[in-house]
Amino acid sequence: MxxxxxxxxxxxxxxxxxxxxxxxxxxxxxxxxxxEYTADRKPDRVLHVAFRRSEQAHATIVAIDTAQARAAPGVVAVFTAEDVAELYKPIIPVSRMANYYATPIVALATGKVRYVGEAVVAVIAEDRYLAEDALELIEIDYAPLGVVTDPEDAAAADAPLLHDEAGTNVLVAREFKKGDAAADIAAAHTSVRGRFRMTRKAPLAMEPRSYCAEFDGRREAITLYTSSNIPGIVRDALAESLDLPGSRLRVVAPDVGGSFGSKGSLYPEEILLCVAARKLRRSLKWTADRLEDIASSSQSFAETIEAELGFDADGVAVALQADVTGDVGAYSIYPWTCALEPVQVVSFLPGPYKIKSYRGAVRGVATSKPPTGPYRGVGRPISTFVTERLMDMAAKALGIDPLEIRRRNLVRDDEFPYRIASGIIWDRTGFVACLDAAAEAANYAALRQQQAAARAAGRWFGIGLSSYAELTGIGSRIAVAPGMPINTGxxxxxxxxxxxxxxxxxxxxxxxxxxxxxxxxxxxxxxxxxxxxxxxxxxxxxxxxxxxxxxxxxxxxxxxxxxxxxxxxxxxxxxxxxxxxxxxxxxxxxxxxxxxxxxxxxxxxxxxxxxxxxxxxxxxxxxxxxxxxxxxxxxxDPINGTTACATHLAAVEIDPASCFVKVLKYVVAEDCGRIINPMIVDGQVHGGVAQGIGAALYEEMIYDDTGQLLSASLVDYVIPSAVEIPHIDVVHIESESAVAGGFRGMGEGGTIGAPAAIANAIADALAPLGIDVFELPVTPERLFRLIEIARSQQQQ
Amino acid sequence: MKPAAFAYCAPTSLDEAVRALQAADGDGKVMAGGQSLMPLLNFRMTRPTMVVDLTKIPDLSFIEQRGDRVAIGALTRHADLEFSALIAERLPVMSAAMPHVAHLAIRNRGTIGGSLSHADPAAELPMLAVFYSATIRAQGPAGRRDIAAEDFFVSALATCLDPDEIVFEIEFPVLETHTGWAFEEVSRRFGDFALACIALSIETRDGAIVDARVAVMGVADTPLRLRDAEQALLGARGDAAAAFGAVVRGCVAPNSDIHVSADYRRALIGALAEKAFTRAWQRAAGGPK
The missing domain is CATH 3.30.365.10 (Aldehyde oxidase/xanthine dehydrogenase, molybdopterin binding domain)
Structure with missing residues (x-):
């Protein structure tokens, strides 16, 4: 270094x-x-691919009849899993983790389907219209199997198994432990607890996933243009799977219209396009439409967390315990595995705080839904939501101001490097400086006065804080995902x-x-x-x-x-x-x-x-x-990596008529080390906060009990638009990191801090009704129910 | 997400368009701005054999005063209504509603005839037609007929039009004596379909309401005119907001969907009714327009 x-x-x-x-x-x-995006590629005599996707959430594929589709106008080929099985090796998202089952990734659903939207048959035709016409001519005979949509039900011993070979739907289970958290909580002066939930999200990039496999017959070579943010990983995995050397397999990510994590894993369609291009000796192209993209790109943030945090009489947090259940979907993804998101939750739950003892248990449970993968923030939007809610609940219980309780618990400047109870080491970063800067920039004292006046007038006005720290720019000593055999360092x-x-x-x-x-x-x-x-x-x-x-x-x-x-x-x-x-x-x-x-x-x-x-x-x-x-x-190789941190502050008002939450003020004080380009940093913070507000107030992937996707369009999957996003003030604390340049990573922080800040602000606004927030997003409907219940309790 | 194959024609007269629909024998679809039809085609939720594009037919885009009515051509774009001085003066509730119709790009292409014929239960123009008791004029093989707006909307996305009938103009009576009015809508995001919406206008004399018009949408399969609520307002004075909210709540039986429950919608429409009452009363009293 x-x-x-x-x-x-x-x-x-x-x-x-x-x-x-x-x-x-x-x-x-x-x-x-x-x-120039992947969809803009125009290789010679390109053929277009369309996928027949499963409309069943869990079913055996009894028979597929493709005869009519093969004979349809413009159709060049129709492939089922069987047709291509010999042409590549399945890609296994392996890990050295114990208690983990790696589900193989194949080009097309093989033997059975495990979620609605899974690709079953590929039609290759002269154009996309003809390809989609032929999709309708394919007959698939399914024998339905039991559907598991709720991860807690799926974890039960008698639940239908999505992967028989795994012997369980619990694809991964881990526990982090330091000290005796249960005993320390029992002995604590005060403890607060809750069952928290964050519902499933779609990362939703503006550009849907898009692949173009360009076949070069002169060299028996393939260039895959892909809307990916991991083209090197895709190249290495496909080279192995197709047995092609890197000199004959080139993977290019041209201009890519956003990913937020949804284009950060290897996809079955990438395998299929390369395999089929090689077999047909033709260039092939596929771009997901919005429906396909929502239904089949990796999803995220689906966890339930039972957590309890104990405090001494001075408001110092002493012990934390948590049980996390992650709804990881039907498959483990490559290369991150299905452990990425839920394990990150337990790794980061202690946050930037000096909590002495900790027990964090996590299980990632397979369900009949699309696989979960990385989404901006990965796990930490949820861990921060839980820990910051618990901090505010404790502040209320102990009669301490939320700002003060954080000041008492944050790792202080003279205590770095600091190993938190889950084992993560924070290097010197402006934890307290960010807290102070956010409070100052928002004029915290004046906001509290404004709140008092609003409350006196019967209005629901709340202030929410959230402090977090994250590991960024990590080197070879720490794997991005646990036990993963690729070098992310x-x-x-x-x-x-x-x-x-x-x-x-x-x-x-x-x-x-x-x-x-x-x-x-x-x-x-x-x-x-x-x-x-x-x-x-x-x-x-x-x-x-x-x-x-x-x-x-x-x-x-x-x-x-x-x-x-x-x-x-x-x-x-x-x-x-x-x-x-x-x-x-x-x-x-x-x-x-x-x-x-x-x-x-x-x-x-x-x-x-x-x-x-x-x-x-x-x-x-x-x-x-x-x-x-x-x-x-x-x-x-930065060997270890860098810490980055921020404090977010939100002031909100709730409209009693519509139960809409209006964000009146939003301040981020962040430390991303030496700033390369402040305009780009501000843009990243703004975009991240917008997605965090989406997670807090709007976005939710809804599957019914039969595994059908109900939020399959942008009418029903509600992402905030520019009009719904407030002005965001960003304050920079530039404490240089120890790596080359003094930089720290900062692409995800906005999304990590925002859900917690908004949740705390809502809970603060509704404190007169005794309402706490345990579930995100706080949609108008959820808020309406909470308020109805609180009012009927108050009347009794 | 590509449409199945269909034939397309762009006739230059209404007669020709009707004949094209007749020839399609029930499998034709009329296209104007295409803002609702194109997604349905792309999802293959509708599969017409023939798409009849009306946009080459002249003289179907206009806004004009006809005595105590305002006539609007079926091909008039939402944006034209939004920015029309005549609409602002004669149909102020419509003028207030137009910015809530989807987004600017959609308002630049979408048409009033298209929106009415599509009959989305949470769209503004169908509700406005019901609110104003508009006459919807359609042409079919048997000639022209006038349809009262309340008869036009049958259920969600369904009208009383025959498959070979085309809406060509709509007449909106001006509520000349109604000096107080309000339009209140809540949608999840700016430009979304309404979770609930109410339009209200009142005529007052000697400090009491003597005539009222109330319509709501987003709370049933079709937009609704609430005659019971109109009745309840007769004789009401400026302190009747809460009572009016309660009446409106009692008049509706909304559905639940993945966004909000029936209970939420009912509570919301009541709250919007209170707000609308206060606003309309202020206007009638010569308050801020």
Missing amino acids: SKGDSVQPADLLRPRHVGQPIRRTEDPRLLTGNG SETAKIRIDSTGAITATFGVASHGQGLETTLAQVIADDLGARFDDIRVVQGDSDGVPMSTGTYASRSAVLGGGAAKHASVLLREKIKRVASHLLEAAVDDIDVANGFARVAGTDRTVSFKQVAKAVYSDMKTLPVEAREELEASYTY
């Missing part, structure tokens, strides 16, 4: 790009409709100056909206001494670097940025060595900035272009041994 950011005299003269709100270089093309940057003097920086990370083309160029401009406009950032292409896993888990600023810094410094040293020849000065006297090498303190300079010409084109200027290729590559 290198510090890498100590200020040298030359740094003061150099234009700084890191820290500037530079406009996103990708925006002109994206905002004028000139982006490093990323590579390759920076090259070619014979024209142009700079191309290639990464394995895969921006899908984060603006990495801008931020990584900012880092390189500073550390290489290049002009920002001269740098082209290439990413999302498995041909770019030997190995990469992509962009997820708030890692790309830390790992991509760290790799960029190191590679830049290596290349800068090469430039200095060439320039020392050209300028006849000592290497140490050369300063590189703004695309020029200069002898310090003089006006003697050479441009990068002159340097490149001397190295590559001019055979006389440099001695042969000094003609070092102007390229540097660095694979960066």
Whole structure:
């Protein structure tokens, strides 16, 4: 680990790009409709794929008759699981975890279907219309099996099994333990408890999932264009599954219209398209329509948590215990496994607090619903919701202000690094600084006065706080998902100056909206001494670097940025060595900035272009041994990673007529270390908070008892639109992390903090009625019921 | 999500359009703005053999005063109603309602004839037709007929139109003497279909209501005119908001869906009725327009 950011005299003269709100270089093309998404690919004589999906939630496939579909106009091929079984190996989301069963991932439902929307048959036709016409001609004979939609029912011994081989629907079970939490709670001065629930969500990117497998018959090669944020992982998995070397299987994520985690796993359709393209020796294309995308992309956040938190008389939290049941859906996903989301809940429940003893048990239970996977925040929106609700409940019980109870329990500056009771180590981050900054920015005391006046007038006005910490940019010592056998701990940057003097920086990370083309160029401009406009950032292409896993888990600023810094410094040293020849000065006297090498303190300079010409084109200027290729590559591993944290504060008012929650004020004080681009950081916070508000107030995937999806359109799956999102004030606390550049990850935090802050604000608003919030989203209907019940109890 | 194959024609006269529907023998579908039909086609929930596009027929887009009525051509876009000075002056409740019709892009394409013929029970224009006791005029093989709005809407997404009949214009009586009015709607998100909605207008004399008009939607299979609630308002004065809310609550038997329950809807329509009463009374008393 290198510090890498100590200020040298030359740094003061150099234009700084890191820290500037530079406009996103990708925006002109994206905002004028000139982006190139997977659906924009137009390979030669491409064929279109459509999937017949299961309308049954759990059933044996008795027979499939595809004869009529095969004979339909424009149809080139029809594939069932049987037709392609010999052409690839199933992909297994393995893990070293004990008590875990890895369900294999196959191209099409094999033997039985396990959720409504699972792909059963693929039709390949001249166009999508004809393909969809043929879907209707397929006859599938199902023998229904018992449907399990409720995870607690599914965990029962006599429940129908989704995976007979597993012998249980409990696909994963774990327990974290420190001290004797039960005894400590029993002995505590006060304890608060609740049964909390967060319902299932769809991450819902604007661009639905889209794949285009381009077959190159000359090389027996496939290039898969995919709307993925993990193209490197997809490449490695498919190479193994199809037995194709990386030289004949390239996976490219072109412009990708958002993921939020839903495009961060390997999908059966990606397997099918590659397998079928190879078999048919044709290029194939598929883009999910909105219905397919909602019904078959990975979902998330479906947990029930029984939790109890004990306090001493001073309001210091002493012990926490929790039992978490995750509704993980029908399959374990690759590579993260079905443990990702629910295990993250128990890992992070102690949050930023110094709770001494802890017991957190978790089980991930298979249900007849689509698999769950990563969604912005992963587990922590739920763990934060639970812990922050318990903090507020305790504050109320003990008569302590919510701000004060957090101040008493947060890890303080002089206590870092701090290992919380679940084992996570927080490095030095502004926990208390964020709490104070949020309170100050929102003018907490004045808000409380406003609340008192509103209450006196009979209005429901509430203030909610939520503090959290997260691990970001994690290195090889910590796996992103538990026991996973892939390396999520490093990323590579390759920076090259070619014979024209142009700079191309290639990464394995895969921006899908984060603006990495801008931020990584900012880092390189500073550390290489290049002009920002001269740098082209290439990413999302498995041909770019030997190995990469992509962009997820708030890692790309830390790992991509760290790799960029190191590679830049290596290349800068090469430039200095060439320039020392050209300028006849000592290497140490050369300063590189703004695309020029200069002898310090003089006006003697050479441009990068002159340097490149001397190295590559001019055979006389440099001695042969000094003609070092102007390229540097660095694979960066932050080993542990960085902590990031924030405090969110929401003020809400509830309309008694509609039970709608209006967010009057929203403040985020966050510490993401040194900021590369404050405009992009603000945008990430705004977007994250919007999704957190969606989770808190609007969004809910609803399945009925037979496993049918009832919220299958954007009319019924209610995501907030711009009008529903309040103004969000963002305060930055920049405490530099110990990794290269001092950066911390920050892509997910907004979603982590918002549900808890909104839930606490609602509970605070309704405190006069004695209402607590245990279930999200707090829809108008849920609030209506809570208020009805509270009123009838008050009347009694 | 692609439609099944269908034939398409774009006739240039109503007569020709009716003949095209007749020729389709019950399997034709009329398209105007396409804002409801296209999703239904793409979901394959409707599978017409022939789509008859009305947009090439001239003279079906207009807003004009006809004596004590305002006539609106079936192809008039929602946005035209929203920004019409005539509507604002003569049909103020419609003018207030139009911004609630879906989103701007949809209002730029969707038409009044299309919205009425689609008959969504939580859409604004069908309710406005019922509220104003509009006359919906349709042309079919047997000629033209006038249909009272309350007879037009049969149930959710169903009207009394024959498969070969086309709405070509709608006449809205102006409620000349009603100086107080209000339109209140709550939808989950801005632009969504209503969870509940009420339109109210009143005529007052000597500090009491002498005539009233009440319609609601989102609380039944069709928009409803609440005559009992209208009756209850006769003679009422400015303190009747709560009583009116209770009457309206008692008049409806809404359904539950995945968004809200019947109880919620009933409570909400009552609350909106109270709000609407207060607002209408203020207007009638010469308060802020």
